[in-house]
Structures are given as structure tokens and as C-alpha cells.
Amino acid sequence: MFNVETKSQLARLMANENIKVEHREVRTASFHLEERILVCPIWKDMSGYMYDLLMGHEIGHATETPMEGWHDAVVTDPRKNFKHFLNVVEDARIEKKIKRRYPGLRQSFVKAYDELIEKDFFGIKKIDIQKSFLIDRINLHFKLGSNIFIQFTPEEQKFVDMVSKCETWEDVVKATEAIYAYSKQEQKQEQEQQEQQQQNKKTTKQKNEDS
Secondary structure, eight states: OOOOHHHHHHHHHHHOOOEEEEEESOOOEEETTTTEEEEEOOOOOOOHHHHHHHHHHHHHHHHSHHHHHIIIIIOOSSSTEEEEEHHHHHHHHHHHHHHHHHHHHHHHHHHHHHHHHHTTOOOOOOOOOOGGHHHHHHHHHHHHGGOOOOOOOHHHHHHHHHHHOSSHHHHHHHHHHHHHHHHHHHHHHHHHHHHHHHHHHHHHHHHHHHH
């Protein structure tokens, strides 16, 4: 069993600042950018690998995610679900960078995500992942890696590559804007196709009734 206080101190060292670390009964970890508080959940039988994943991920936010940029994007932007898109892309960037800075976390991330898959934390065991929205498939791709197989069309792969190359916050915003615009356009086209199909059914029914 790992020592919580030791892990908390390690989190402060990794963040290079005296952040406040709290343990609460919450669903998942979080980092409050303005208050500089890292919140780690209290889970039964939490492994050291899992703690390292949660801590490492939030330390990534602490060291990489800019408070002003994040606030402007998620608070003042009126677009529906834009925050979710932005969070997925930023998560991919900060996990890449925290593992690059602390290579020892790589094994912990792999093992911890294996545990989350086993617990069906992402709710994917009973669904067809390929029918999920693009942004959700991108999220699973970067978090779970080779643990699951996700297909992307050539057009979608361009956005996956764009996320993979994100190094700065500006890169994240640019990639998010592109994925969001593509997804909204795709959603609009799907809606128009469904409406057209419904109209065709009504027309066919009317013809049958008139004949």
C-alpha cells in the first residue's frame, strides 16, 4: 500500500510549486487552475499505478494548461460542447508532455488504464465504439492506445495526427477548432440525411395510399 502523504509530496515536487493536494470522495481527479488545488479521489483498493496516473495527469494540467487561456475558452465561448472538445485535445497534450518529462510514469499510465478498462470506467464494453462521435474516439485513442482498436477514416486521421502533434496551448486551440467545425458539419449532414429519409418515407406512404 502506498503512502498518501509521500505521494502528495511527490506531486508538489513534480509540479515545481507548493500546490495543495486534497483527497475527497469524488468520481475522478481534478486540478483547479486558479486555486492551485489538486483533488484526488478516494477509491477502495486504489493501486499505486492508479494514483500515479491520476496525479500525473493533473500535474500535467498544473504545469501546462494556462489559466487565462483555459478560462477564456471554456467560460466565455458560447458554443455547445466546445469545452468537451477542448478538454479531450488538452488531455492528450498534457499526458504526452508529463510522460516525456517523467518517463517513469509511462508504465504506471499503461497499467492504470488497463485497470480502468477492466472496470469499464469509460463505459465501452457494451457499445460499438466505431459508432461513437469522433471526439470521443479520439479521446479513447489517446488514453487507451493499443489496448483497444479504433478505426478512423482518412479524413478523420488528419485530425488525430493534428492532436498528436500538439505541443503548445495555441496548438490545442487550433486543433480543437478544426475538429469542432468538422464534427458540427458532419452532424448537420447526418441530420439532413435523416430528415430526407423521413421525407422519402412519407412520400412513399402517401403514394401507396393514393394508388
